[in-house]
Amino acid sequence: MxxxxxxxxxxxxxxxxxxxxxxxxxxxxxxxxxxxxxxxxxxxxxxxxxxxxxxxxxxxxxxxxxxxxxxxxxxxxxxxxxxxxxxxxxxxxxxxxxxxxxxxxxxxxxxxxxxxxxxxxxxxxxxxxxxxxxxxxxxxxxxxxxxxxxxxxxxxxxxSIASKDIVQLPFPIDKSEDLSHWCMKTGLAIHEVVMENENAWRSEAETRKGILQIWKAMRESIYRGCHQQGILPGGLLVRRRAADLNKKLIAGRPYNDYESWVEAIRAGGNDFKYILDWVSCFALAVNEENASFGRVVTAPTNGAAGVIPAVLQYFIITDNALNDDKIIQFMLTASEVGSIFKKGATISAAMGGCQAEIGVSSAMAAAALTESRGGTQRQALMAAEIAMEHHLGLTCDPIGGLVQVPCIERNTMGAIKAITASSLALQSAPDFAKVSLDTVVKTMWETALDMDSKYKETADGGLAVHIPLSLSEC
Incomplete structure (x- = not known):
């Protein structure tokens, strides 16, 4: 069990x-x-x-x-x-x-x-x-x-798991096939099924309050990261970029609180490049905070902590979706996709490479964005599959053993891929999909097993050895 x-x-x-x-x-x-x-x-x-x-x-x-x-x-x-x-x-x-x-x-x-x-x-x-x-x-x-x-x-x-308290869920889910089954049988959306399961642990009011606290921590890491300058610790001398990009995008005008800052971003319009730059800025901000021993939220890991906040912030700005219900819906759907990957594969880069971190977070964000924008359950799972499919085989090769290069930029790519995957799914009939989410989960795990250990968060291969930096220098 x-x-x-x-x-x-x-x-x-x-x-x-x-x-x-x-x-x-x-x-x-x-x-x-x-x-x-x-x-x-x-x-x-x-x-x-x-x-x-x-x-x-x-x-x-x-x-x-x-x-x-x-x-x-x-x-x-x-x-x-x-x-x-x-x-x-x-x-x-x-x-x-x-x-x-x-x-x-x-x-x-x-x-x-x-x-x-x-x-x-x-x-x-x-x-x-x-x-x-x-x-x-x-x-x-x-x-x-x-x-x-x-x-x-x-x-x-x-x-063993058996030695822990086992919660009996009304809708037990191990695979996306199980999730689809319960959605079809009950007529509930993904986030509604997940909320029913959460009620086995605590009241709905407690779950809602907890999720909003999670989002508060996420948005604080975005805002803080967009206003901090300097060099990241560790010896690579990586310069923070989010603050400079933020300053450029808002024409240097300071905003003293999150709400007025978001309104200023929204007022800038929906120009494609403008929005794309902001998505990158949000993701950079979170993971620059992460690299600085700042407070962030595992989503589902710290190394991939910027993807979901960036996509959710993008959704809030472009869809005027700054309300509790939409945020909670987004987070519940994302969490279930992350859970499916953890049960069927791994969310550990040391076990599966970076596909297990950035790939999973991108899939989570893609599904959540799709459902939040009115997509069906099948379209949401299709979006998750598309996002992961294009992260398969992604290695974890951090230079100097630091969560900086290439980790920080990968969060921007994961966020953008999530948005692209969601757009594709929303414009497609679910029957178009040739690969199921369960198939891509299985494939990801098999890829992880085949991957050489030097590409699994050891800094023994890839960029980590082609741009050598001894740990003593860090």
Missing amino acids: REAISVFDIFKIGVGPSSSHTLGPWKAALQFLQSLKNQGKLDTVKSLKVLLYGSLAKTGKGHGTDVAVLLGLCGEDPVTIDVNEINNKILAIKNDCSLTLDGSHKIDFIVADDLTFLFNESLPYHPNALSFLATFEDGNNICETYYSIGGGFVVKENE
Whole structure:
């Protein structure tokens, strides 16, 4: 029996630059703290070592995996932490040679010795693995291993889905075929079916409130990114571009709040180039924030965090759709498509390359935009298929192990492809489609299995080696 996946599993507020290499390890550290507390052993920890394996080791520095683990062990919450204080907190840990577990129990901890990057070791279950080895005052010790499987999802070793609470959904969905079945049987639209399933977890009012909080975080990352200048951290010396593009498009006039800024963009008209430039600007803005340890939303991952916000912002501006119902509809539909890919393939670049991140996010956005613009369920799924079909085989080869080149620009391409896929689907009869969404999900997974590991978020191939930059330079 598959684990039920909620809209709030697909969309999670967190800190960049990576959902699998930053948010996942952060959550793993928090889970380890909870495990210690459940065993009544947190206050008796004498020493602790952290081991990072495989992809987490190879690109961990560039993705801030070490930073995330340390903050998690301190009990910091990625949803609420003041991102402006992250550097100071890490500097304090390194200078003091100590770590305060869960903010209450202080132990000696030398980062260079006690947090180890095992570049040449991998664990079989998943490339993104980390282990916590704790020694207690009585001399006993424990070792717990966790896997960051993409999109901020974390699995503890030997923990099965059956060991978790299983939610019985009124409309269980593993494949797009299941989704189509329920839509046809009930007469409900995709987002309505998804909302009925969400009601198994919580009230509709709570779901609506939570989705709007997710959108608020997304739009804040767009607005913030469009008004921040400078050089991205990490050593590549990548210059932020969104702020300059934003300034150019609004003729240098400043706007002090999101609403007046959106109205100014809308007043600029629907010229094709103008709109295209804005879509790119929105996507750049989010992922420049992501690269700067800013607050973003997994959609379904941090590396692809700019696609869905950019397409939803585009929809709001071009369709005058700034109302809660439309935003909620968009997000629910997008989340279900992301869930189908996670169940049938992967949303982890370490498992499937960038097709699992940008490709999935583009498919999610295409389906959501299509239904939001009045498309049928079949047209929405057709749009998702088109978007993914043209991302198949996309590798993950980040230069320097950083979520910057080519990752940031890929978000602009994913957003534009989503809009194109939606337009094609809306202008086509569903019977025209020769490839189903389930077929492309299966194909994507088979492509992932065939893909050489050096193209799966290891920085061992592709652009990462043709434009070499050692991690020590980052």
